[in-house]
Amino acid sequence: MSDHLLLGKFDLYWANFVGLIVLTAIEVAAVGLDLSESMTLFILVGIAIPKFIMIAAIFMHLWGDKDSKILTLTALFPAFFIVIMILFIGLTHPEASIGLPDWCRPGYYKL
Amino acid sequence: MSSDHHDGEHHPSAWGPHDWSHGAPHNSWSPIIMSIGIGIFLYTVASVYSWGNMVDSSSIPLVLIGLMIILFGLLIWWRQDASFDGIYEPKASGTPFQNIEIRKVAMWVFLMSEMMVFTSLFSTYMRYRFGIDSCQEVYESGSWIVNSQNVDTGEAVNCFLPASELIASSWFHIAPGAINTFALIISSFTIVQALRWAKKPIGSVDEEVRRKRVYRYLGSTWVLAVIFLTLKMVEWFVGFYIPEIGPIHEHDIMSLVDEGYTIHADHYHPHHGWDDIHLAELAALHPEDYEAYLSAVGPNYEPTNAVMLADIRVSSSTFFVTTGTHGAHVFIGIIGLTYMTWKAWTGGYTPQNAVSIEYFGLYWHFVDLIWVIVFPFFYLY
Structure with a gap:
């Protein structure tokens, strides 16, 4: 961990913590508002991304660590496979979710 | 070496x-x-x-x-x-991690593999969420009536019912998940505070103060993790009671299992709704929103008090497997925190071995990170 995160006048951990709490409160409140489904999804994604980055960068020290470059690349390595999974998941068999053959449906093997 | x-x-x-x-x-x-x-x-x-x-x-x-x-x-x-004792710290010698602490590299590679596990669960959820018609849409379309898939015949519609339909139905239903979200964020903060105190240089802080601060922060993290799993059990299996407070009426908040949201739910229907009388009333009030229903059942349809049954095993399985896998990670974290809190209580953490808290902290922040994704998309959306 880099010392400036710990010893600087501006306490980054506190700021990060408060920011995460506020974003989560907005997240929960947004669901209570009677918004459209697409708007709710937009808000949830819009809040989840900065929360994800805040935790990884500040709490997990990817920002400011002496090895942050290679560790960030390590953390991002699965992103390639994640993109493949997300992008091509819609290209699987059109009825993959409801028209699976018996051998890959629950209960077939009777183990 | x-x-x-x-x-x-x-x-x-x-x-x-x-x-x-x-x-x-x-x-x-x-x-x-x-x-x-x-x-x-x-x-x-x-x-x-x-x-x-x-x-x-x-x-x-x-x-x-x-x-x-x-x-x-x-x-x-x-x-x-x-x-x-956590002090011995070998460095990696191979590219691309040369001169980086081996335990740190190992933890990141481990977390990378963990990310793949959760990605597979999450992409499964996405595939089914967007690949199967939502139960609400099927209900409102009236297709279940014309296909005779109702309580009279025992046929069930295969549709997707996200857990958020139940969990986000009221502030009380959402409370355990929301409290858990705040608990994990606070626990992420407490563990970095434990690390901060453990890393303070010798002489800059009284050792007894260091010992107390580190074990109190680690103990707080442990308590928050236990709260998380307890509320998870309440949400899944127990439910809770709301007393009458001002305008709030006395009532019970049912658990997901009591609501019938289980991995065996092949004939699910909610306790209130999904009947054709209610649907006809809604269509009469807002015909512009129920065109599919009106064209499906025809102008002369008379409601028979039929109830739509749904096979929701896929939706409930994706919810329970994903949130359960996350819960298992919290449980493993509790085991680690139990040992670490005990070690801190005995004064086992010094600046020389404080990195042990950092490495465990990486795991714990990762658990928080996953929840940042799971909570909105499994509980709120």
Whole structure:
């Protein structure tokens, strides 16, 4: 961990913590508002991304660590496979979710 | 690695215990023994149970043997590593991690593999969420009536019912998940505070103050993790009671299981709704929103008090498997935190071995990170 995160006048951990709490409160409140489904999804994604980055960068020290470059690349390595999974998941068999053959449906093997 | 290790005179036992002044042991029977035990356990337990029911009890002795072998492997591991004080810190020598602490690299690579596990669960959820018609849409379309898939025939519609339909239905329903979200964020903060106090240079802080601060922050993290799992159990299995407070009426908040949201729910219907009388009333009030329904049932349809039944096993399975896998990670974290809190209480953390808290903290922040994704998309959306 880099010392400036710990010893600087501006306490980054506190700021990060408060920011995460506020974003989560907005997240929960947004669901209570009677918004459209697409708007709710937009808000949830819009809040989840900065929360994800805040935790990884500040709490997990990817920002400011002496090895942050290679560790960030390590953390991002699965992103390639994640993109493949997300992008091509819609290209699987059109009825993959409801028209699976018996051998890959629950209960077939009777183990 | 010390030169003693390379001169061939020091040969650490693969069974332990180990003298860490000679470097880390490179040989251990523990992984092999535990792999065999886990293999036997998983193979045999799959023969004993099917969908929660015992189908073959003859394999139970083998299940127990598998568990005993796992325990034996764990004992070997413990015997080798029990003497480790967390100070010995070898550096990686291979590209691209040269001169980075091996334990830190290992933790990041481990978290990378964990990310793939959760990605597969999350992409499964996405595939089913967007690949199967939502139960609400099927209900409002009226297609279940014309296809005679209702309570009279016992047929069930295959549709997706996200858990958020139940969880986000009221502030009280959402409370356990929301509190859990705040609990995990606070716990992420408390563990970095524990690290901060453990890392303070010798002499800059009274050692007794250091000891108290570190174990209190780690203990707080432990408490928050236990709260998380407790509320998870409340949400899944127990439910809770709301007393009458001002405008709030006395009522019970049912658990997901009591609501019928289970992995066996092949004939699910909510306690209120999904009947054709209610649907006809809604269509009469807002015909512009129910065109599909009106064209499906025709102008002369008379409601018969039929109820739509839904096969929601896919939706409930994706919810319980994903959130359950996350919960299992929290449980593993609790085991680690129990040891660390005890170690901190005995004054075991100093600036020399504070990185142990950092490495565990990486795992714990990762658990928080996953929840940042799981909570909005499984609980709110």
